[in-house]
Structures are given as structure tokens and as C-alpha cells.
Amino acid sequence: MNMRTSPKHVVIVGGGFAGLACARKLAKHDDIRVTLLDKNNYHQFQPLLYQVATAELGSSDVATSLRQVLRGHANVDVKMAEVMVVDPKTRTVTTKGGDTYQGDYLVLAAGSQANFFDTEGAEKCSMPLYSLEEAERLRSRVLAVFEEADNNPKLVNEGALNFVIVGGGPTGTELAGALADMINLTMTREYTDLAVKRARIYLVEHGHALLAPFSTEAHDYAARTLQRKGVQLRLGLEVKEVHADRVELSDGTSISTRTAIWAGGLMAAPLAEHSELPRGRGGRIDVQPDLTVEGFPGVYALGDFANIPGADGHPLPQLGSVAQQCGAWTATNILAEIAGKSRTAFRYHDKGIMAMIGRDAAVAEIGRKRHELEGPVAFAAWLGVHALLMTGVRSRIEAFIDWGWNYFSRTSPIQVLDRSNEKRINWQEDVDAGSSGPPPSVKTAK
Amino acid sequence: MNMRTSPKHVVIVGGGFAGLACARKLAKHDDIRVTLLDKNNYHQFQPLLYQVATAELGSSDVATSLRQVLRGHANVDVKMAEVMVVDPKTRTVTTKGGDTYQGDYLVLAAGSQANFFDTEGAEKCSMPLYSLEEAERLRSRVLAVFEEADNNPKLVNEGALNFVIVGGGPTGTELAGALADMINLTMTREYTDLAVKRARIYLVEHGHALLAPFSTEAHDYAARTLQRKGVQLRLGLEVKEVHADRVELSDGTSISTRTAIWAGGLMAAPLAEHSELPRGRGGRIDVQPDLTVEGFPGVYALGDFANIPGADGHPLPQLGSVAQQCGAWTATNILAEIAGKSRTAFRYHDKGIMAMIGRDAAVAEIGRKRHELEGPVAFAAWLGVHALLMTGVRSRIEAFIDWGWNYFSRTSPIQVLDRSNEKRINWQEDVDAGSSGPPPSVKTAK
Numbered sequence: 075m076n077m078r079t080s081p082k083h084v085v086i087v088g089g090g091f092a093g094l095a096c097a098r099k100l101a102k103h104d105d106i107r108v109t110l111l112d113k114n115n116y117h118q119f120q121p122l123l124y125q126v127a128t129a130e131l132g133s134s135d136v137a138t139s140l141r142q143v144l145r146g147h148a149n150v151d152v153k154m155a156e157v158m159v160v161d162p163k164t165r166t167v168t169t170k171g172g173d174t175y176q177g178d179y180l181v182l183a184a185g186s187q188a189n190f191f192d193t194e195g196a197e198k199c200s201m202p203l204y205s206l207e208e209a210e211r212l213r214s215r216v217l218a219v220f221e222e223a224d225n226n227p228k229l230v231n232e233g234a235l236n237f238v239i240v241g242g243g244p245t246g247t248e249l250a251g252a253l254a255d256m257i258n259l260t261m262t263r264e265y266t267d268l269a270v271k272r273a274r275i276y277l278v279e280h281g282h283a284l285l286a287p288f289s290t291e292a293h294d295y296a297a298r299t300l301q302r303k304g305v306q307l308r309l310g311l312e313v314k315e316v317h318a319d320r321v322e323l324s325d326g327t328s329i330s331t332r333t334a335i336w337a338g339g340l341m342a343a344p345l346a347e348h349s350e351l352p353r354g355r356g357g358r359i360d361v362q363p364d365l366t367v368e369g370f371p372g373v374y375a376l377g378d379f380a381n382i383p384g385a386d387g388h389p390l391p392q393l394g395s396v397a398q399q400c401g402a403w404t405a406t407n408i409l410a411e412i413a414g415k416s417r418t419a420f421r422y423h424d425k426g427i428m429a430m431i432g433r434d435a436a437v438a439e440i441g442r443k444r445h446e447l448e449g450p451v452a453f454a455a456w457l458g459v460h461a462l463l464m465t466g467v468r469s470r471i472e473a474f475i476d477w478g479w480n481y482f483s484r485t486s487p488i489q490v491l492d493r494s495n496e497k498r499i500n501w502q503e504d505v506d507a508g509s510s511g512p513p514p515s516v517k518t519a520k
Numbered sequence: 521m522n523m524r525t526s527p528k529h530v531v532i533v534g535g536g537f538a539g540l541a542c543a544r545k546l547a548k549h550d551d552i553r554v555t556l557l558d559k560n561n562y563h564q565f566q567p568l569l570y571q572v573a574t575a576e577l578g579s580s581d582v583a584t585s586l587r588q589v590l591r592g593h594a595n596v597d598v599k600m601a602e603v604m605v606v607d608p609k610t611r612t613v614t615t616k617g618g619d620t621y622q623g624d625y626l627v628l629a630a631g632s633q634a635n636f637f638d639t640e641g642a643e644k645c646s647m648p649l650y651s652l653e654e655a656e657r658l659r660s661r662v663l664a665v666f667e668e669a670d671n672n673p674k675l676v677n678e679g680a681l682n683f684v685i686v687g688g689g690p691t692g693t694e695l696a697g698a699l700a701d702m703i704n705l706t707m708t709r710e711y712t713d714l715a716v717k718r719a720r721i722y723l724v725e726h727g728h729a730l731l732a733p734f735s736t737e738a739h740d741y742a743a744r745t746l747q748r749k750g751v752q753l754r755l756g757l758e759v760k761e762v763h764a765d766r767v768e769l770s771d772g773t774s775i776s777t778r779t780a781i782w783a784g785g786l787m788a789a790p791l792a793e794h795s796e797l798p799r800g801r802g803g804r805i806d807v808q809p810d811l812t813v814e815g816f817p818g819v820y821a822l823g824d825f826a827n828i829p830g831a832d833g834h835p836l837p838q839l840g841s842v843a844q845q846c847g848a849w850t851a852t853n854i855l856a857e858i859a860g861k862s863r864t865a866f867r868y869h870d871k872g873i874m875a876m877i878g879r880d881a882a883v884a885e886i887g888r889k890r891h892e893l894e895g896p897v898a899f900a901a902w903l904g905v906h907a908l909l910m911t912g913v914r915s916r917i918e919a920f921i922d923w924g925w926n927y928f929s930r931t932s933p934i935q936v937l938d939r940s941n942e943k944r945i946n947w948q949e950d951v952d953a954g955s956s957g958p959p960p961s962v963k964t965a966k
Contacts, residue, residue, distance in 0.1 A: 115667055134578035141710035148712060154667040171671055221561055221600040225617055264587035266594060 081149070082412050083107045085177030087157045087167060087345070089117045089140045091394045092377025093183035095401025096408075101147040103409065108149060109175055111167065113156035115140055118206045121394055124245065126209040128252040129217065137206055157184065160349040162370040179372045179408050182349070182359065183401065186378035186392060189341035189356060195316035196240075200334040203245060215333055216253070220261060224268045233330025235273035238321045239337055240313050242279030243286060244429050246337035247296050250277045251432035254303035276329050278308040278321070285429055285437070287391060288444075292429075292437045295446050299431045313338070340392050342379050354381045355389065363419035365404050374407070376400040382420065390422055399423060428455075527595070528858050529553045531623030533603045533613060533791070535563050535586045537840045538823025539629035541847025542854075547593035549855065554595060555621055557613065559602035561586055564652045567840055570691065572655040574698040575663065583652055603630065606795040608816040625818045625854050628795070628805065629847065632824035632838060635787035635802060641762040642686075646780035649691060661779055662699070666707060670714045679776025681719035684767045685783055686759050688725030689732060690875050692783035693742050696723045697878035700749035722775050724754040724767070731875055731883070733837060734890075738875075738883045741892050745877045759784070786838050788825050800827045801835065809865035811850050820853070822846040828866065836868055845869060874901075 084100055086093045089112035097110045116137040125131040144150045155169035165180040188202035201212050216237070223234040237253060239246045253275055262270045277284070277300065283293035284300070284307075297307060312324040322328045342357040351367050354360040359367060359375035363383050367373045376382065377397035381389045390396045400420050407417040426440030436452035438445040447455055530546055532539045535558035543556045562583040571577040590596045601615035611626040634648035647658050662683070669680040683699060685692045699721055708716045723730070723746065729739035730746070730753075743753060758770040768774045788803040797813050800806040805813060805821035809829055813819045822828065823843035830836045846866050853863040872886030882898035884891045893901055 115663065132578050132580035134580070139710070145709055151713060152710075153671060155671055169671075173671060217561065225599060225601060225615075225619060263591055264585070264598075267597060 081105050081107045082178045083109065083176075084179045084181060084408060085165070085167060085175045086110045086181040086183065087160075088112060088183035088185055088343075088377070088379065089114070089152075090120070090183060090185045090377055091397035092185075092379070092401040092404075093181065094140070094143065095398045096181055096183065096376070096405045097144060097150060097401075099402050099405035100408065101144055101150045104149050106149060106409075106412070107151075108147075109151045109153060109177070110140060110144065111153050111155050111157055111169070111175065112140060113154070114206075115152070115154045116206075117143065120204070123203055123206065123209040124249040124252055126206065127203060127212040127216070127249065128256045129213055130252065130256075133206060133210055136209075157345055158348060160345065160351070162349060162351055162367065162373045165370075165372050177372075179411070180374070181404055181408075182345070182351075182373070182375040182379055183377045183397070184343040184345045184379045186340040186356075187343050188336050189339040190336065191339060193313055193316065193338075196313070196334075196336060196338075199316040199318050200240065200321075200336040202336045203249065204340065212333075212335060216256075219332055220265060220268070220270075224265055227268065230269055230272055233319070234332055235270070236276065236329060236331040236333070237274070238276045238278060238329050238331045238334045240278050240316075240321070240334065241337035241339065242277055242281065242284040242307075242309070243337065243339075244427075246277060246279070246335075247284050247300070248430055249335065249337060250275055250300055250305045251303060251430065251435070254300065254305050255432040255434075258303065274306060275304070276306045276308055276321075276331075278311055278313055278323065280310070280312045280324075282310050284309075287427060288429070288437065288439055291444055292439060292446075295437050296429065296431055299435045303432055340378060346379065351375065356381070364407055364417040365400055365420050366407075366417065372411075374404045376404055382422075384422060393427075395425060396422055527551050527553045528624045529555065529622075530625045530627060530854060531611070531613060531621045532556045532627040532629065533606075534558060534629035534631055534789075534823070534825065535560070535598075536566070536629060536631045536823060537843035538631075538825070538847040538850075539627065540586070540589065541844045542627050542629065542822070542851045543590060543596060543847075545848050545851035546854065547590055547596045550595050552595060552855075552858070553597075554593075555597045555599060555623070556586065556590065557599050557601050557603055557615070557621065558586060559600070560652075561598070561600045562652075563589060566650070569649055569652065569655040570695040570698055572652065573649060573658040573662070573695065574702045575659055576698065576702075579652060579656055582655075603791055604794060606791065606797070608795060608797055608813065608819045611816075611818050623818075625857070626820065627850055627854075628791070628797075628819070628821040628825055629823045629843070630789040630791045630825045632786040632802075633789050634782050635785040636782065637785065639759055639762065639784075642759070642780075642782060642784075645762040645764050646686065646767075646782040648782045649695065650786065658779075658781060662702075665778055666711060666714070666716075670711055673714065676715055676718050679765070680778055681716070682722065682775060682777040682779070683720070684722045684724060684775050684777045684780045686724050686762075686767070686780065687783035687785065688723055688727065688730040688753075688755070689783065689785075690873075692723060692725070692781075693730050693746070694876055695781065695783060696721055696746055696751050697749060697876065697881070700746065700751050701878040701880075704749065720752060721750070722752045722754055722767075722777075724757055724759055724769065726756065726758045726770075728756050730755075733873060734875070734883065734885055737890055738885060738892075741883050742875070742877055745881045749878055786824060792825065797821065802827070810853055810863040811846055811866050812853075812863065818857075820850045822850055828868075830868060839873075841871060842868055 084106060086097050089110055094117050097108055100106050100108050116139055119136040122131060122136045126133055126136055141152045144152055155171060157167045158170050159168045164176060166174055166176040168174050188204055190196040202208050203212060219234050223229045239250050257273045284296040285292055314322045314324050316334050320328045320330050321334050346353055346357050346359055352360045358381045359379060361375045361380045361382060362368055365374050365376050367375055378392045382400060384390045399422055403420045410417055426438060428436060428438040430436045433453060434449050436447045436455060530552060532543050535556055540563050543554055546552050546554050562585055565582040568577060568582045572579055572582055586598045590598055601617060603613045604616050605614045610622060612620055612622040614620045634650055636642040648654050649658060665680050669675045685696050703719045730742040731738055760768045760770050762780050766774045766776050767780050792799055792803050792805055798806045804827045805825060807821050807826045807828060808814055811820050811822050813821055824838045827835045828846060836842045845868055849866045856863055872884060874882060874884040876882045880895050880898060882893045882901060
């Protein structure tokens with residue numbers, strides 16, 4: 075007679091790149107029970123959120139149902155629940171609904187949130203771009219300011235068509251390029267009696283370069299490309315305060331806008347504060363080279379939720395590819411632990427970085443080689459890279475069609491303003507406390 | 521020297537099938553100025569909303585930007601604005617923002633809203649399915665009840681997985697079929713530890729047949745097909761009252777549910793009440809055979825907003841094809857008026873009707889011929905019919921991919937729960953006034 079031990083239970087918090095990669099690898103082992111917890115029932119493809127915000131892709135193109143990705147694996151249980159507290163000693167998590175899940179192994183991959191660095195007004199008056207909900211809200215806002223200005227052209231004088239992007243990293247730079255294309259190629263053709271030419275995109279970056287993780291040549295290329303598209307660069311400046319109607323910069327100037335977008339940095343998701351685990355830079359969980367947390371056997375932290383030591387001792391950047399690889403590595407380490415073998419230190423295989431600046435320019439750096447791509451080639455290369463990364467065959471096929479269609483038709487087709495996502499635009503707040511909403515105007519046909 | 525008269529101005533209220541068809545036809549005439557007003561910036565493809573509600577299509581597949589459809593026509597101005605009041609004597613409309621538009625011709629195609637026929641609780645506790653926003657809200661609700669029941673299986677005993685559809689016309693019947701397929705084919709595979717088999721769909725219809733506009737044989741076919749898919753039919757019964765946790769029927773029985781869906785009938789949009797125009801059945805504007813309103817020169821009413829007399833004297837049904845045809849006819853009549861010619865009476869060209877009952881069954885009646893289609897043939901035929909009707913090439917291509925993909929993979933891929941659309945589910949309301957929200961349960965891994 076065989077003695078059978080009960081299956082080991084792995085609890086994974088977060089269905090992003092890291093958590094999902096871990097779950098998919100463990101799913102293939104029938105003798106392990108996996109519970110994947112996420113506050114949403116979908117995995118979002120973060121690198122393309124800026125395309126949702128600029129109406130190039132629909133939400134369903136960048137979101138994949140977690141249940142569907144993991145379907146067919148009877149040993150995996152997906153639960154839609156927000157984890158509020160972690161007890162790392164007992165490897166137990168408690169959800170918002172009061173349910174608890176206890177695992178033999180606990181994998182924390184709860185991701186990140188915007189880091190406002192205590193900038194005054196930023197949390198209240200600027201819009202981050204790190205989740206699908208935030209991307210949808212931003213799209214609604216962008217479309218709404220055009221519609222409202224179309225109804226009341228005076229708003230253009232008040233900066234209704236100004237967009238201020240805070241942060242010149244990959245997110246801010248890619249968004250600036252896509253937004254410039256959207257305005258230059260689509261809006262000018264669709265709002266014929268609105269002064270779309272007066273729309274301005276400002277990119278504020280406290281450093282002196284865009285795309286900091288890239289080489290100096292790439293920094294210059296990104297700056298040149300954005301300037302060619304009409305983006306106003308404000309480098310070496312910090313944002314002092316964000317108001318509902320303007321952004322104040324450290325040089326004393328201010329920019330009128332109703333759309334301040336925060337791409338200024340990331341910190342760990344709020345759960346990190348409720349985990350009793352050691353936290354380092356950005357509030358992220360400090361982990362050992364094998365991705366476990368010192369002093370808490372069976373507890374792993376990974377992806378944007380953790381400070382992951384790189385080969386050179388410096389922490390690795392918050393990138394989808396890092397998250398994906400350390401998710402799979404964690405699964406391997408857990409399998410090793412279960413088999414009574416020893417864990418190994420995570421090694422990140424850097425396949426290079428790439429940024430798309432609008433639809434006709436891209437920069438890629440693979441090893442020491444830099445590629446500046448223009449026109450359809452840029453588009454095709456970037457498409458290929460993302461194709462390899464995306465989860466879900468259907469998402470890929472559909473997103474490809476969207477991309478191809480948009481590229482050749484030079485338009486953003488998903489210009490559908492879903493007002494349920496729209497934060498009220500306070501046209502008068504901070505400007506004229508006595509009135510609310512735009513002043514009504516009367517138009518009569520000639 | 522030529523004397524040039526100032527261009528005639530046509531104000532169109534509503535960008536649905538009727539208003540858009542009218543605008544597109546007039547757009548080709550540079551000497552006419554057109555203003556199209558809609559509270560949304562998009563045209564929605566109403567016949568497929570039930571597929572959005574059942575997560576088979578994404579919102580962007582059934583919505584097309586009005587600006588994009590009409591782009592390239594400098595004589596057409598699209599304004600996103602909700603019209604609140606109509607002054608038919610001066611052909612002037614006033615928007616929510618206080619703007620006014622006055623036309624030489626006024627085309628009222630403001631569409632419809634749910635008609636609850638004063639059923640108690642229906643407006644508050646049931647969800648209609650006549651707009652994209654409503655379809656998104658319903659999808660969120662359907663996905664949410666599964667997620668919540670997955671977290672708290674006791675809710676299944678309280679009817680969490682019961683769905684009550686009120687109304688057995690095309691909308692209710694098609695929704696019942698699609699929802700049954702979603703539950704039978706997708707949910708059973710994705711919620712492995714939930715008693716999905718206990719999910720029930722009830723279709724309540726006060727008449728004795730489903731798909732009333734079709735023949736008796738089609739009525740029976742629809743009923744048989746739905747029953748085969750497990751739908752519980754409640755024919756010849758009226759809904760007495762809708763509560764947050766149950767629906768009471770006229771035979772004294774009641775069905776526990778948190779998801780009552782109203783497909784029980786249509787009436788004119790609220791604007792009809794603020795138009796000073798003659799109103800008939802369903803609150804719709806009574807029009808003359810040429811689609812003008814008696815006593816108000818230059819004022820047309822069409823689509824679901826009007827009672828349109830058919831050739832036999834009976835009003836025509838509220839159908840997309842009727843709306844589309846009378847939109848184009850109105851444009852022709854306006855062109856005739858401008859040219860000093862006389863208007864002609866609208867003649868509806870009936871191309872037949874079709875209903876899809878789930879993904880593998882359809883019934884079509886063309887002339888006197890009835891076609892019952894099964895399997896891929898049903899799907900293909902129905903696809904072709906809708907392809908011809910849909911606005912926007914891109915929507916068509918994408919929706920086709922979605923349909924094809926879903927059909928062959930037998931799944932509903934867009935299972936993304938967007939909680940911003942979700943009306944709070946009151947699990948305890950009306951049941952236990954002392955508590956709010958589902959009772960917290962504690963789960964511990966074995």
C-alpha cells in the first residue's frame with residue numbers, strides 16, 4: 075500500500091505578470107494545490123495600458139480572464155478577492171470579505187501603485203496610469219475634455235486641451251507619443267470646428283533625460299521624436315503642486331490643465347504595509363536572492379511588490395519581463411523545496427528594452443546595441459516583441475488586428491466615451507469658487 | 521454673378537439607426553448643413569447588446585464613434601449633448617448645457633427606454649438592456665454574482681445564481697439563449713468548486729408564446745430550443761413585483777434572484793414628454809405617413825421615437841431595420857422639400873426577421889418562409905445578416921473575429937469584471953434589514 079501525503083498548498087496573491095507566471099508553472103503539477111487571489115478577475119497587460127488611455131485598444135484587448143488562462147487545471151483555484159492582511163509566520167492571508175487562506179507556501183506578488191512622493195495635490199488632482207481602471211478613466215477624461223471644449227470653445231482658453239504628463243520614464247514617454255499622435259492624426263480630423271491645434275502636451279521630468287533606463291543616445295532620440303510631434307518637454311523640473319486647473323513647477327511657472335497624468339513613479343501596493351515583512355525602497359518587500367523573505371520560511375515576494383537583487387547587487391527595475399521571469403523562478407524554487415532540494419538564486423535574463431514613441435518611432439536596446447526604428451518597421455518590431463509577451467492567444471490576435479488597423483488607418487477607433495468611468499471635471503474649481511460647471515453658453519444657428 | 525442662398529440647416533436628435541442613416545445620406549450634399557446631437561459620442565449596435573451582456577463581445581465591438589462615421593464631411597457637425605426640450609414651432613432644441621440649436625428641418629430620432637408598465641419595483645430592482653451602459657452593467661452583475669457566490673457558496677441557496685428575464689420578445693429570447701450557453705459552456709468550466717449546475721435562468725412572458733413577431737412554428741421552436749438549454753419558461757404569467765432578492769409572479773409564486781433583467785417592452789425616450797408633440801402608443805410621437813408631424817412644418821419623428829404607420833395601417837414594430845430605412849427616407853423627403861418637390865409616404869421594405877437562440881440555433885422568417893437553422897449554419901447565417909447591418913468596417917471585422925473565436929472555442933472570453941459599472945448587489949436587503957453585505961465566512965485550507 076502507498077501512503078499518500080496531502081497535496082502542498084501554494085497561495086499566490088496577485089495575478090499580474092509575476093503571480094500568473096508562477097501559477098501557470100505550478101498548474102502543471104497535479105500534486106500541488108494552487109489558490110490564486112486577485113482583487114480583479116482578470117490579468118492586465120500593463121505595458122499597453124497607455125494604448126487603452128489613448129483609445130487605440132479596447133479594454134478587452136489588454137485584459138484576460140484569470141479563470142480562462144488557468145482553465146483545465148483542476149488543481150488551481152482562482153478567487154476574486156482583495157487581500158488586506160498577511161500573516162507571514164503562519165503564511166495566512168485575510169481578504170476584504172474576511173475569508174482566510176493558509177498555504178504551505180505563500181507567494182506575494184501584489185504589484186504596485188502610483189508613488190506621488192508626497193507631491194501636494196497629486197493624489198487628488200492627477201490621474202495615474204498603472205491599472206486598467208485608471209487607463210479607462212484617463213481615456214474617458216481625454217475624450218470628455220474634447221467633447222466639452224467642442225460644446226464650449228471658451229474652455230480652450232482655460233487650458234482644457236492641455237495635457238500634463240508627469241514623469242519621463244517609459245510610461246510617460248510612450249503615453250506622450252501616443253497622445254500626440256491621437257491629437258495630431260485623429261482629433262484634428264474629427265473636431266473640425268474646434269481649435270485642436272491649440273492642444274498642447276507637456277512632459278515634465280525631474281531628471282535631465284527621457285527614458286532613463288536607456289542609453290544617452292536613446293534619451294536624445296526620444297526627446298527629438300517627441301518634439302517633432304509637438305510635445306513640450308520640461309526637463310530638470312519638479313512638480314511642486316497639482317491643482318484641479320493647473321500644475322505648478324519648481325521654476326515658478328505653471329501650466330493650465332484639467333488633465334494631469336501621473337507617471338512619476340511606483341511604490342509597492344498597500345498590502346506591503348500590512349504584511350509585517352521587511353520593506354525597503356519604494357515600500358517594497360526586501361527579498362533574498364532566491365526571492366524568499368528572510369526569517370519567514372515558505373514566504374516569497376516578487377515582481378513590482380519586491381526589491382529584487384540583481385547580479386550587480388543593485389535592485390532590478392520594475393519591468394514586466396523581470397516579473398514574469400521571477401514568477402516562473404519562484405515556481406521552480408517551490409517545486410525544489412517540495413522535492414527536498416535547495417532553492418537557487420534568481421538570475422534575470424535581460425532580453426533588452428524597447429519603447430514605442432507614437433506609432434512610427436521606436437527605440438530598442440538589446441545588449442549593447444541600439445536600434446532606432448522609424449515607420450512601419452518600428453511598428454512591426456514592437457508588435458513582435460509584445461506578441462511574445464502577451465497572455466492569451468485571443469488577446470494577441472485581436473490586439474494585432476487593432477494595431478494593424480490603427481496603424482494603416484491612422485486613427486484611434488475606440489473613441490467611445492464611457493461616462494461611468496469619468497471623474498467629474500471641475501472646470502471652475504480653484505478658479506471661481508462661486509460657480510460650478512462650465513458657464514452655459516447659447517448657440518443659435520445662423 | 522450667382523446669388524447664393526445660405527445652406528439649409530438640418531438638426532438631427534439621436535445617433536441611433538434612424539438618426540445616423542439620415543445624417544449619412546444628407547452628409548453627401550455639401551449644400552446642406554447637418555448638426556447631429558447625441559448624449560453619447562457613439563452609435564451603438566443595439567441588436568448585439570445581449571452579446572455584450574453575456575461577455576461574448578466587448579463594448580468597443582458594438583459601439584462606433586459618431587465623429588468617425590461622419591468624418592470627412594465638412595458640412596456635418598457632431599455634438600455630444602443631451603437634448604432636454606424641443607420647441608417644434610421654431611424647430612429649436614435646448615441641450616442640458618443650455619445650448620440651443622435651431623434648424624430649417626428638425627429630425628427627432630431620440631430612441632427609446634425601458635417601459636416598466638408601472639410594475640412595482642421594476643425600475644428600482646431590475647436591469648434593462650437597451651443601451652450599451654445597461655449592457656455593461658448587466659455583464660458586470662452577471663460576473664459579480666458568480667464571483668461572490670464563489671467566495672460565499674451559501675449565496676447559491678439564496679438564489680445568487682438565478683437569473684430572471686422578463687419579456688419573451690427577441691431581446692429576452694436571445695439573451696436567455698446566450699446566457700444559457702455562457703453558463704453551460706463557460707462558467708461550468710471556470711468555476712470548478714462552485715455548484716454552477718444549480719444556476720437557473722427563468723424567462724417570464726405574459727403572452728403564451730416566445731418571439732411574438734414570428735410564426736407559431738417559430739414560437740414553438742424557440743421554446744423547445746431554450747428548454748433544451750435548461751431555461752425555465754414561465755409563459756402566460758405577469759410579473760407582479762420586483763424586489764432586490766426576488767420576483768413575484770401573477771400566479772402567486774416567486775423566484776429568488778439578485779439579477780432580474782427587464783426586456784419587457786419599450787417606450788419613447790423621455791424627450792418625447794418635453795416636445796409638445798402629439799404622442800400615441802408607448803409615448804411615441806404620432807407621425808404622418810411621410811414621417812412628418814402634423815401641424816409642425818419641417819419636423820420629422822422616426823425610429824423607435826415615433827409611431828410609424830405601416831402599409832396595413834398598423835404601426836410598424838420597433839426594429840433596427842425600420843429605423844434605418846425611415847432615416848434614409850427622411851433624408852430623401854428633406855431633399856425633396858428643399859428642391860421644392862413633394863414628400864412621399866414611407867414604405868417599409870420587410871427583409872425578414874431573424875433571432876439567434878444561443879450560439880447553435882437560429883430562426884429566420886423571410887417572406888412566408890421559415891428557416892430553422894442549427895449548429896454552424898445558424899451561426900454563419902446570422903453573422904452574415906448582422907454583417908450587412910453593422911456600421912463601421914472595423915467593428916465588423918473585429919466582431920467577426922470575436923464571434924468566430926467564441927463559436928469555435930465555445931467560451932465567452934471577455935469575462936472581465938469592471939466594477940465601476942456594477943450596481944451594488946444588496947445580498948441582504950429585504951431579507952434581513954439588520955445586516956448589510958454577505959455574511960463573512962472563514963475558509964481555511966485543509
